[in-house]
């Protein structure tokens with residue numbers, strides 16, 4: 001919203017001045033005074049007089065009425081009709097597309113000035129004619145932008161989902177598709193208004209627009225051209241207001257686009273200035289010698305319309321070479337925000353509020369983008385949940401793996417292709433030569449995930465982050481991929497961070513586990529210790545929620561609180577059967593509960609003693 005303030009105020013001031021022109025007591029903009037022809041600034045005329053002795057300031061303000069009136073009216077008419085055409089054409093295709101979008105191509109064939117000449121000849125010059133000409137000229141732009149956006153939106157699952165609900169087409173178009181195409185349409189609107197102001201000036205300049213002596217910025221430029229040498233400021237003023245108006249309009253529409261899109265919301269930098277300037281001056285954390293990644297106190301802040309939130313706070317863990325650390329927690333606990341922060345892939349609305357993350361001797365959280373780019377896909381790489389949307393659909397899978405190699409190593413394409421083939425074989429893809437020539441849609445989900453793993457391993461990373469890589473796969477393929485990852489880790493010594501919801505997967509693949517709840521690690525340790533003797537009530541509740549034999553699983557009452565409503569003190573307290581007033585008294589640290597074992601609970605010692613006394 002802050003971004004709207006400056007351009008919004010500027011545009012509002014320009015519009016206000018134009019609308020209030022009759023109330024400002026300005027001199028008559030068309031009254032000539034030959035005695036003061038080309039006079040400089042004088043009493044009652046702060047910007048001087050033009051070639052007919054008319055007041056320049058008054059003509060600028062009155063001219064704004066004409067120029068902006070014509071520009072806004074034509075851009076809005078074209079915007080409303082063009083967007084409707086694009087929606088209809090993109091959704092219904094066939095005849096609808098022919099009538100609404102393809103027919104617009106005819107207009108694009110006409111040079112704008114020729115079209116203006118044609119309409120002016122038929123209708124006579126004037127503001128009404130200009131609005132008509134400009135609306136027709138901008139119609140195809142809106143129709144085409146909306147059409148392209150609708151085609152892309154149609155293929156998305158959220159549109160399929162409302163179709164599956166049986167919603168009628170007009171409702172889907174207005175409530176689902178339109179809000180998603182609003183961003184590009186708004187940008188197009190800003191371009192159309194800006195371009196209409198310029199074109200109005202140009203056409204008036206050519207005598208095809210506003211009829212003299214009516215004031216318009218285009219006519220002022222036209223008049224000033226003849227006396228440019230004697231009075232250059234006469235040219236400067238209309239050009240200056242034209243430029244200012246267009247800039248303000250463009251800024252306003254960009255800010256509006258961001259405001260209507262909830263995915264954006266601010267563009268604050270990922271790094272604070274101090275961090276950007278002093279990346280090398282931070283003292284390095286002192287992790288064990290075989291530690292590949294050491295994270296200390298990672299805190300991420302995100303700007304939201306309800307204010308800043310901290311979905312990840314004070315997260316600390318180590319991952320050693322050849323070790324798999326599973327990060328487990330309910331949906332919304334902050335697992336993905338943690339890993340995207342480590343990869344330097346946080347959205348623009350998010351920033352690192354505190355903490356350090358050391359990959360060897362490199363501090364990741366304050367590394368400039370170029371340094372991060374070199375690490376991503378090199379020393380650290382990532383495998384995402386959905387291989388279908390992570391692979392580029394228009395490139396052969398072999399090319400994509402070869403490209404991943406070429407992005408980091410200066411070798412020939414033929415050599416990269418050979419290495420890609422070896423990687424295909426390494427991840428268990430039979431007949432790699434044939435498979436490398438296949439497009440992603442020609443492969444099964446499991447095969448695609450193997451390709452993604454091959455890409456991630458292309459440059460022998462020290463750290464591999466797997467964000468729920470098996471969730472989209474069936475159980476048999478899931479087991480194969482887990483086996484593959486375990487085998488690769490054994491063979492290459494790569495450290496793995498494995499994000500999952502499933503404790504079964506944790507037991508199968510991980511050496512150590514970090515349990516996250518509401519943006520914090522609440523317990524971590526070796527899988528054997530944590531599973532056998534959980535210290536945090538949340539870990540216990542998670543383990544009790546796993547179905548086992550004939551025992552019905554015990555659900556955890558309540559839900560994970562959203563980041564803007566995290567409770568004071570222990571965030572699990574409102575759902576915890578063991579909570580006491582002291583649990584909510586203040587922030588709880590992650591306490592060391594033994595070698596490599598940490599817990600964040602005010603009562604962990606009491607509860608541990610009790611569970612020793614009462615055997616399960």
Ligand SMILES: Nc1ncnc2c1ncn2[C@@H]1O[C@H](COP(=O)(O)OP(=O)(O)OP(=O)(O)O)[C@@H](O)[C@H]1O
Nearest residue numbers: 302304311330331332333334335336337338347563
């Ligand atoms: N760009 C964003 N703007 C606002 N809130 C966000 C944004 N990204 C994440 N969040 C919030 O941060 C919290 C943690 O999200 P995150 O995706 O890390 O959870 P998760 O544990 O990975 O969940 P899941 O297992 O469902 O992927 C959530 O409450 C989410 O709503």
